[in-house]
Amino acid sequence: GEDVEQSLFLSVREGDSSVINCTYTDSSSTYLYWYKQEPGAGLQLLTYIFSNMDMKQDQRLTVLLNKKDKHLSLRIADTQTGDSAIYFCAESYNNNDMRFGAGTRLTVKP
């Protein structure tokens, strides 16, 4: 089947940069997304990138897209303890429908 793949765990020290990686499936996906989920809560849209872009920066967040390799990454600069959460990569298909990865649990150690 077609899966969006992410590593399950990432642990970093407070103040370091975090890089969360994702491999998606559909080269025709129009948009790719990163969502954040805190414990017991819904998913919060962090950022998105249009498929014809290579990079998007939004404050501490940098999204890199390698369309040839279908690889998406999310870099969080100066990671804080409040960034500890599960991060989901997602791709759009059929316009409004989405395919999600299994999520990467980011742990930030003081």
Next chain:
Amino acid sequence: DGGITQSPKYLFRKEGQNVTLSCEQNLNHDAMYWYRQDPGQGLRLIYYSQIVNDFQKGDIAEGYSVSREKKESFPLTVTSAQKNPTAFYLCASGGGRYYEQYFGPGTRLTVT
């Protein structure tokens, strides 16, 4: 405030009982979705609706039912036929400019 609401946040039921989870949105989105999330796992699509009075099965529809009588509302019924109903249920709506989905806060259902 615009957004998606789900109620209740926690729900407890006895095995064999049907239970309905509420989802309401005021974002004027045409599409709405129900996902199930189990501990340590990603999201699995249960049902989705692209327009009022129409809905489609997702990947794990067995034991669930939905209705879409109004644009704002997409209730999910977990029936007694669902073998493992205990999970975290997330509702979302879609139709934003960038095809993004917006999620509600979730309902944690426990069946004993």
